[in-house]
Amino acid sequence: MLNLKNFINYVEKRNPNESEFLQAVTEVVEDIIPFLNENYPEYETLKILERLAEPERVVSFRVAWLDDSNTVQVNRGYRVQMNSAIGPYKGGLRFAPDVNLSILKFLAFEQVFKNALTSLPIGGGKGGSDFDPKGKSDNEIMRFCQSFMTELYRHIGAETDVPAGDIGVGTREIGFLFGQYKRIQNNFTGVLTGKGVNWGGSYIRPEATGYGLLYFVACIYDYIDQNLEGKTVCISGAGNVAFYAAEKAIALGAKVITLSNSSGTLYDEDGFTHEKLTYIATLGRNIDKFTEKYKSSSFHAGEKPWQFKCDIALPCATQNELNGDDAKKLIENGCKCVAEGANMPSTAEAITVFHAAKVFFAPGKAANAGGVAVSGLEMSQNSIGQQWTSAKVDTRLKAIMENIHKTCLRYGKEESGYINYLKGANIGGFVKVAEAMKSQGIV
Incomplete structure (x- = not known):
């Protein structure tokens, strides 16, 4: 039988000084461990939770670039590919001075459950850099993005890992990143979401x-x-x-x-x-x-x-x-x-x-799963070479959010009648990912 305290200690020892990541894991397993012990005791033998708390891959790399005064600047880039049990890694890139591995691992871990709740075939990942776009010129941001993608491109792809934007990464940054990927790979694929609507993006993605x-x-x-x-x-x-x-x-x-x-x-x-x-x-x-x-x-x-x-x-x-x-x-x-x-x-x-x-x-x-939901819909549009109307995307977004709510009700309704949405979301997302992991063997 899984023990909550023992599991949290296990994660803490393997991830020392990563407070944000430990907070995210604790928030989830407080609901999942009692549920597993009652309904899926075999998952302890399969080490499903231990595997979920361990990224499938973490990439860290140097990003060197020239600012407008021709001075070399050096930042650190990351991509955390957390779990691909139900689809290619999917999650944003964050450019902010406080970005570190703990924050990106917490975001990637959350993304696994969020993406599962959408019922779209996408796994969870997150990435970014300690680069601060505030106060930078467009040319400086372009040079940084090109340098960042020159390393990242080898780890992503339309069927492997599809990043999007996050804090500090909007349509401008996605454009620079996509342009560099296209130049290196010599192809035009849906490898990033959050693109401009004139070149493969989806309507209402910003909203x-x-x-x-x-x-x-x-x-x-x-x-x-x-x-x-x-x-x-x-x-x-x-x-x-x-x-x-x-x-x-x-x-x-x-x-x-x-x-x-x-x-x-x-x-x-x-x-x-x-x-x-x-x-x-x-x-x-x-x-x-x-x-x-x-x-x-x-x-x-x-x-x-x-x-x-x-x-x-x-x-x-x-x-x-x-x-x-x-x-x-x-x-x-x-x-x-x-x-x-x-x-x-x-x-x-x-x-x-x-x-x-x-x-x-x-x-x-x-x-807040609406953002990644429309990113997933952008991937679908790219794969079939179509662009849906704003009304069609909005209708699908609304339906996805309504289905997420139904999942939360299913797993979060307590005997008192109170709906514990956190519990419902944690268990609902976990069940889908865990079943896929079980079906695919020990990988």
Whole structure:
């Protein structure tokens, strides 16, 4: 019989000083080990969990490039190919100064379960570099991306590993990466997703994570015979996910009152409108300037969005941004639903607080799967040489999020009637991957 404490100690010893990775593994196995002991005791002999917690392959490489002053710069690149039991590795590339192996392993591990929940034939991976694109010229970013791909190209392919974008990697970076891959390999294949719509990309890919998040939240409220009309929503972040989550929330009748970035939180007591969101998009990182035009708003420097009264909280910025104290504050202010638009933005303490208060808590591996879902749909479009309309992609995205919600209900409904979405997502994703691993033998 598997023992939770012993397994966590085993993972910690094999991955010392990798706190983010250990946090991600712990969050999953706390649900999976009791489920396995009761339903699949044979998986202990097959070492399914031990194999899941070990990447199939980790590639680390040097990225040397010239900046605009002709000075040589050196960064480190990674690709973590975590699990390919149900399809080629799939997951984003992150360019940010805090990128390290622990963060990428946690993201890759989460990606395995997230991708399995979509029911698309894609495995899990993640990659990136400690390169910081902020303040760099287009030419510097191009030279870095070309150098990065000159090594990465030998480890990826349309049927092997299909990276996408993540923090610091948007359509511009994907374009530079794809151009270098095409030049080296002399072929035009769907080896990257998040491409421009004019050269193989899918419609609504930038919107997909934010839209999918709200489709999942709508499923939660539909399950309890409610809708989002009139609900007040706090959102953290001001990038694509937060922006399009706000846009879709407004379209569904909710009132969005916050957005944020690393400098602080923008609050509008009247709620944002599509017109206001369009204006925010022109401000870049200077969202505090919004208050100069709209007097119903205020900017709270250095503060998080979780101090305001709301029905729904959507953390869409980065990992571990919402802690136990934040969770308690949200509950005191009447929050009934928390859905993660980022990867692991809630700490373990925060999740414990949410569950104790019977708040509906939707983890990122379920709620923010819309991005990788549309990436998977982009792969399908590339493979058959077609480009679907925005409406068709959106319809399929909505159906995928609804199916993920059904999976969470199947495995997460407790005797009290409370839906433990974290448990449902963890077990639902695990069962699919584990069954495939069992069928393919000891590999």
